[in-house]
Amino acid sequence: MAQRSAVIGIGQTKYDAKRIDVSMPGLVREAAVRALEDADLSWRDIDAVVIGKAPDMFEGVMMPELFLADALGAAGKPMIRVHTAGSVGGSTGIVASSLVESGVFERVLCVGFEKQSESNAMWALTVSTPFSVAVVAGAGGYFAPLIRAYIRRSGAPEDTGIRVALKDRQNALKNPYAHVKIPGLTFDQVMNSPMLWDPVRYLETCPSSDGACAMIFASEAKAAKSPGKPAWVHATAMRSEPTMFAGRDQVNPLAARMNAKDLYSKARITNPRQEIDCAEIYVPFSWFEPMWLESMGFAEEGQGWKMTYEGATAIDGDLPVNMSGGVLSSNPIGASGLIRFAEAAMQVRGQAGEHQVDGVHKALGHAYGGGSQYFSTYIVADHKP
């Protein structure tokens, strides 16, 4: 890279089912202003703005970044709108970091958002086209058969998903921004929650949230002037593959495995389980924790569920996963990936508050999207690469 890139500012909104107290400009500004405050910067200090969000149909505005540009102080600046399906938050962070790494810009603000309450996510994702019959019920209906396939392949105990959900939902209680918080939740409550898309239960499913997340990436020179501790970007990676083709492995997609390999090679990581201190992984349905642990190389294929089962991914485990409560607890789709990146950086910067893990030097942020076909990941650390 032409220059190093570091995270110097992070801001999140409170996530909720309906943020009816704010407009769309108000929502994105809530996150962006907090990121500026975190970095002790003003709008004028920002060189370029990157906006990420999922389908425009959620809000019913075509290319909404056009009307949001000036709300984010972008007048007279470069602005880019990223859309890579559910992985978009991660991709948005990667594009922002690359604008710095390229040597072209010194400080770049990126914002991921979704205001899903303006419409209905199930509607927007199930709009049927002529000549077809809508039988796949939203994202849950799409992913549930893949989860069943994973269970069959791995022989994982049926309560693995329940254990993930319980862990993430307990973590969410420690996160002031989290949307879904259920104090005193028990294993039995998760197990007895309604099946939505059998084998996926209600409490094993992500919510639909309103919210925004903002991050500021800066060059080494600017990071040195920043009041807070920077989180240095050690590597970023993106991989995509087509949705449907004959013989595609949708459970452990090659794109996911290649992405991990590329990421670790750039970050000079040979043993991810040992070298990475914690991870924020995109888990919209609980079973995706073991699935992505495998594709990310933390466990052998078919063995990921053991890490969950043994408590390795608990906040006090040897590889804490989704300390923030994860996508299961807050899911403004266009922001969800960027929240993973932000939370990973917060761990490295020691600013995660109640859900801070002790002694984090290196953390992973992960996002995926589409039909398990888009992957964006990054590694941040408390030291320069």
Add this chain to the structure above:
Amino acid sequence: MAPTEAEHEAPLTAVHHLEYAYRRSVGPVLGRFFAGLRERTICGIRTRAGRVLVPPAEYDPETGDATGDDFVSVGPGGTVTSWTWVSKPRPKQPLQHPFAYALVKLDGADTPLLHAVDALFESRMRTGMRVRPRWRSETRGEIGDIACFEPEA
């Protein structure tokens, strides 16, 4: 009847209908603007730099700085700063007979507002003309409470 070869090869087509009534929360600043419209008044907001924005925004579009709550009453009269004539209105547009879309700088505002002007004839339209709002009979707290503008007598 069997389709002809040409019909057989032509791709199938159909109407794809997309419909949703979006429910938009508007925030405190536009919330005040729309509340004013419901009472047939128009407000702008003064930026720190002193410009009066109509419609009001939560931020100064030039800098991104927050605007605060310095609301300013503007209009109701205003001046057309540019216009175009719509001779064949589309069904969703504010008037169903020929009309003008115009930028109207309301008295006391520094930025013009986009709206429709019902002038009946294109020959009545000119830049610099004075217009005033025609209110909808039942206001609801939205931009359409101004049914359109019309030339001042």
Add this chain to the structure above:
Amino acid sequence: MELVKSITTPVVLDYDYVTGRAQSRFLRGIAEGRILGQRCIECKRVYVPSRGACPRCAVRTEEEVQVSDKGTVTTFCIVRVPSENLAFNPPYACAAVLLDGANIPFTHVLQECALEDVRMGMRVQAVWVAKEQLGPTMSSIRYFKPIAEPDAEYDTFKEHL
């Protein structure tokens, strides 16, 4: 003055939807009660429905192949949550069906079967609308139903999960 909290803004748009050429041929096959696929010239795999391209090889697919309306459930889920736009009322089984002769599963609804009896590997067949109601639309296949054949071995379909 009481602030306005929200406004409703309807968006209603109509588009002329044009199917691709391959999809048109597929749908015209459906109107004749036939399920058509296309074989990739490079990897020789058969795509159902025809999609005009093999994404794996990034080449156009042209060779037309008729496949059976019988197949194997590779995986499935039971939809128990209602949603707008859905063509069926929950609960129902939504299955990936690998039709005999195809190399990629096809998603449809499974009926005439207790939900607890749905399983990976079960053999199923399409149930069509009455002949005079056949048309170039996926709704010409009402659903899939189980048939009296032994379940397929896991190894025969494990690559299609």
Add this chain to the structure above:
Amino acid sequence: MRDVAIVSFAQSAKARETRNEVEILMPVVQEAVKNSKLARQEIGFTCSGSSDYLQGQSFAFVGALDAVGAWPPIKESHVEMDGAWALYEAWIKIQTGDVDSALVYSFGKSSPGDLPEILALQLDPYTMTPLWPDAHSLAALQARAFLEATGKTERDLARVVARSLCSAVTNPHAVVSGAVEVEKLLAEPYVCSPLRAHDLPPITDGASAMVVVAGDLARKLCARPVWIRGFDHRIEPLGLGMRDLTRSASTEIAARNAGVHKGVLDFAELHAPYSHQELILRAALGLGDEIAINPSGGALASHPLMVAGLVRIGEAAMRIMAGRGDRAVAHATQGPCLQQNLVCVLEGE
């Protein structure tokens, strides 16, 4: 900065396509890849631009992966923007050193819906979209403000149209072209005064693809690579009342940063969907009468939305590659009334 060159470009444009997006895109991508002389798997990065609302379907861009050779999996990104910005992201990616080459593509069918009406969804959803101003009417507001502020006339607009359509005669991707007289154009009725039908962009369905390569590899692959010497883009507030519609402040900044006038220009490819916008852009870019504008015919002759900006850069590059110029400026725009503008300076080897 790393030197990056355009080594191949391909496009498709028709007034109304009967093919779907994947079917339009596949041959275009294949042609660009073939002409780059790189194998598909050798290309380091892929980036595309498109908009869901042209199809009225969420994730419309996902299906395009079927057409572009995404197996084995590729390093890939997508912008919900004109393809020119996908090229910008690719150029940035090459600057980071992560990759040495990129495939950029964009696609869009404007014909399925009422495009000028659909574009009302790009506006402020609280105070503008509910009034459903179509894109043509908004451009006309700008046109009148521009004419009245500058003393230019409708005749000046007609001259832009006549020159564009005449240049388009030799462009196989033009959907409108021909020799037309200014007087005849001025005799046509207004669609939205002061604009007439020929002042508006024609509805066009299309796709385009380009391969860009860094440094010596570009020289190895291509007899005359076309170097990107300057590249910048800027945005303005969307609100028509919040900016000066009679000039393009964002183009002025981008032109300065891209170094448009660091050398002599032979021609310009400007993305001006409406005739008056060409005059605004010429002023913003400081282009004198000696510089040939839009030898391809420009956006008045062919305007596949989400594609047309990348096409300007591709047209300029192909012209330089063919030896019909050494240095050019290409421009892309999106958003109502030239809200966001991109400037790319190109030079032949």
